[in-house]
Amino acid sequence: MSVEGVFKHFPIRQGIVFKKEIARVHAVDGVDLTVRRGETLGVVGESGCGKSTLARCLAALHPVTRGRIVFEGQDVTKLSGAGLKAFRRDVQMIFQDPYGSLNPRRRVGSIIGDPFAIHGIAGGAERKRRVQELMELVGLNPEHFNRFPAEFSGGQRQRIGIARALxxxxxxxxxxxxxxxxxxxxxxxxxxxxxxLQDEMGLTYVFIAHDLSVVRYVSDRVAVMYLGRVVESATEDELYAGPRHPYAAALLSAASIADPDEAERAERIVLSGDVPSPIDPPSGCRFHPRCPKARDRCTVDDPPLIVRPGDAPDHLTACHFPVERGENLARESAAIAQVSTEPDLPEAST
Known part of the structure; x- marks a missing residue:
């Protein structure tokens, strides 16, 4: 799958009868990505950075504002009717909430069997057999075919969602x-x-998560998002060993460390300020209001997502002044934070 300059904006309207658009939420604002066959691409970032909206655009659940999503040579953004239905057979989604993504009024066998019914693949006894095979595949008891979602634990409900996706x-x-x-x-x-399941069935995953240790464990490559854009993309080893974008470095410095001695030695990069509003994102680099390395150029010139000098060919960074090897960004951010919080003393009267 190739994601080329994808934008997804949500209009904000005002009025009762004649609603007028007064602003837009820039949920996804120019994302470029490539998902390779058989790999796991991890996507990380703060809450509200556009990860889930991007996921729904990839699954064609949200129409994109502009841009292209190409899956195996076919532009997904132009699909409709039978073409979109065929696309659904190749790309499925596992949702975040195992409680809200299952209809509480329907039995589990009916929920998992819906894809077979919608696509006319199997019915009757054959459908029941396939559903029970899927339940066994994801670690559920096939005999619980007629139970309701409320009769399962959270982990079991997520397994139901996985079975439906498979x-x-x-x-x-x-x-x-x-x-x-x-x-x-x-x-x-x-x-x-x-x-x-990935090893057994040759699946490709786009894995969105907040837990950086989980992303590191499951991913082959990782993309870091900030305010609707991808700011860095690299293999798991390269990104975690030496992030180049200041935001990616700050994000990874906040990850929990199991070894107490190593955790004590680690220096956390504390960013100043709050995340800007996606309704009115800043000009230039989206991260410049909070970046310890920001300069005048960053406020007006939007950096492209490209390979920076000294990086691997598939290590992309959107930063004019990336973090250098061995640079201590934690001390730079601490110095900026100290200056910004020092009180202004009154001038002495003569």
Missing amino acids: ALRPKMIICDEPVSALDVSIQAQVINLLKD
């Missing part, structure tokens, strides 16, 4: 924070299940 044997699955609502022990079970 029903049509898709080529790609978009996982929108599939473990964020689960306990840690259940998270490990679901993550390992997804990895086993």
Whole structure:
């Protein structure tokens, strides 16, 4: 899948009868990505940066404002009717909330069997057999075919969602924070299940999550998003070893570290200010109001997502002044924060 300059804006309207558009939320604002066959692409970023909106655009659940999404040579943004229905067989989605993504009034067998009914693949006893096979594949008891979602735990409900996504044997699955609502022990079970299914079925994943350790464990490549844009993209090893974008460096510095000695030595990069509003994003580089390395150029010139000198060919960074190897960004950000919080003393009277 190739994502080329994708924008998704949500209009804000005012009025009762004649509604007038007064502003727009820039949820996704010019994203370029490539998802390769058989890999797991992790997508990380703060809440509200556009990860889930991007996921829904990739799955053709949201129409894009402009740009192209090309899947196996076909422009997904122009599909409709039978073409869109065929696309659904190849690209499926696992939603974040295992409680809200399942209809509480329907039995589990009916929920998992919906893809077979919609696409006219199997019916009757054959459909029931396939649904029970899927339930067994994801670690559920096939005998619980007639139970309602309320009779399952959170982890089991997420397994139901995974089984539904696998029903049509898709080529790609978009996982929108599939473990964020689960306990840690259940998270490990679901993550390992997804990895086993990928090895067995040759699946491609787009894996969205807030937990940076989970993303590192499951991903081959990672894309970092900030305020609707991808600011850095690299292999998992390269990004975690040496992030080049100041925001990516700050984000990774906030990740939890299991080793207490290493955690004590680690220096966290504390950013100043708040995330700008996606309704009125800043000019130039979106990150410049909070960046410890920002200069005048950053306020007017939007940096392209390209390979910077000294980086690998697939390590892309959108920054005019990327973090250099061995640079201590934590001390720079601490110095800026100290200056910005020092009180202004009154001038001495003569």
